[in-house]
Amino acid sequence: MAGECILCGKCLEVCPLLAATGREELGPRAKADLCALLAGDESLLASADVARLAGLCLGCGRCATVCSQGVDVPGLVAGLRAAHPDFKGWLWKTWLTHAKTLWPAGSAAARLVPESLRPDRFGPLLKMLAGLGAGPGLTPTLAPFLTPTSFPGTHRGERMLLFAGCTATLVRQQWLAAARSLLDGLGVDIQSGDFRCCGGGLKTAGFVDEARAMALHNIAVWRGAGRPKVVTFCVSCLSGLRGYDALFGDPAEAEVWRNSMTTLSILAKDTDFVISGAVPAQIAYHRPCHAHGADSDFLLLKAALGDRLVASTDRQCCGFGGVMSLGAPELADRVNARCWDQLAGAELVLTGCSACVARLAATAPQGVAVGHWLETVEIT
Ligand code: SF4
Ligand code: SF4
Structure with a gap:
């Protein structure tokens, strides 16, 4: 290639x-x-x-x-x-393959370790774990402020699987609750599926066999459920799932898989929201690198927030970087700094990628809140 x-x-x-x-x-x-x-x-x-x-x-x-x-x-x-392979890769693999045990405990512990005391080698991981946190996410005075008032009937009664992703499943369950609430309002018949990690982070880090095992498991879950639509609300998960093409022996089934992927913001695009409570005057949107083409999360937020959405990134990466953030944190920080230059002045930054939330929350300037857009949605 x-x-x-x-x-x-x-x-x-x-x-x-x-x-x-x-x-x-x-x-x-x-x-x-x-x-x-x-x-x-x-x-x-x-x-x-x-x-x-x-x-x-x-x-x-x-x-x-x-x-x-x-x-x-x-x-x-x-x-x-x-x-x-090297130690950084091993560390990254351990973090991803043991997410169930490491993330919840790690994120709580990371918040207790002052930045000045974090050992160099684990500093970037601890920073992101602290940023993920298992707490309420955005401060209670800021969120949620979007209340759905009417839902389109386009997908009422349709059976779908929800792919929540590791972050929502393990440390940010409020995203999952808000997603389920929106899907309920839309009338979608959500089936539970025992999905594992999409495997995207492992694949990028070079752990092809581990990523493949996760992907094959997820494909089996989808087949077992009768190949319905799969709803995601993290664009990095979506990108990981879309990368399964080569695992299908039958190109026709690969196409069914590709076409079965959808996002919550696409399903909810004609939902009406009212804004209530204390809303920051300056809200910005961070476009994740993995949001290709029209970004449905941005479009949903723009429709709901109008002129309150004052800025957005386009070419700037949050600097999450996966395994690179362990080996060259200073370079990842330079990438991240450019992103914050673009977001300057925002009181609240919203995005639709769990990795971007973790990275931006860990590096946000004083007084700036960062969250997944689902954190702004009132659970009804
Ligand atoms: S876009 Fe980059 S990778 Fe692709 S052909 Fe041009 S130089 Fe090579
Ligand atoms: S950091 Fe540069 S080289 Fe690496 S995937 Fe992104 S655009 Fe490509």
């Missing part, structure tokens, strides 16, 4: 790591070039150098979406990571 790169440079315009550092050797074209070089002769670079370079990618996928040649740079980087 690396050999298909024609060095056109189109991907350079969208890479948030390159934009934040100005270092072209960290950009997607250099990575594609490096992979082509290594495919020809593995011995050209020392293993440690390859591992270090492979660590320097946010896995945001922005480059792959603009590449006319179909070069999947994050996929190539994942291949390098798989071939050159």
Whole structure:
């Protein structure tokens, strides 16, 4: 796949790591070039150098979406990571594969550790865990302030599976409660499905076998339920689920899978909301890297909030970065700082990605609240 790169440079315009550092050797074209070089002769670079370079990618996928040649740079980087495993990767894998036990306890404990006392190696993880928190999310004086008053009947009685994702299931159950409340209002017949993690974070980090096992489990749940629509409310989960194509032997079934993916904000797009209570004057929206095309979360919020939604990011990444935030936290912080420059002045930042919520909540300036848009929805 690396050999298909024609060095056109189109991907350079969208890479948030390159934009934040100005270092072209960290950009997607250099990575594609490096992979082509290594495919020809593995011995050209020392293993440690390859591992270090492979660590320097946010896995945001922005480059792959603009590449006319179909070069999947994050996929190539994942291949390098798989071939050159290191401690950071192991730590990341442990965090994701033991989420059920590590996240709830870890997020509570992380909040108790003052930032100055967090050990360097675990600092970024602790920061994000603290940001995720198992608490109420947005401060009670700020949320919820969107009350649904009428629902469209488009999906009334339709049977669907809800893919809640790890964050909502393990540490932010209020997202799940708000999602269920909206789906109830829409009249959707929600079936419970014993889904596991989408596997997207593991796949990007190079843990292909673990990601594949999760994906096959999730596909089996979907098949067992009769292949209904699958509703998500995290765009990173949606991106992970959409990446299952290669696991289907039958292309027709792969297409049914792809078409079965939908988002809560698409289903709820014609819902009427009234604004009540104390609403921040300056609300901003962070567009996640994995929100491709029309961003249904933004469209729903814009329709509900109108001119109160004063700013939004477009090209800026939150700097979550997965395994990169462990190996090069200073670079991830530079990416994150550009994002906050764009969001300057907002009192509240909303988004539709669990990773972005974690990263932005962990880095928000004093007095700025960060949450998933579901936290603004009144549970009726
Ligand atoms: S990866 Fe794609 S967009 Fe980037 S330089 Fe190569 S061909 Fe162009
Ligand atoms: S995945 Fe993101 S950070 Fe990595 S090279 Fe592509 S655009 Fe840059």
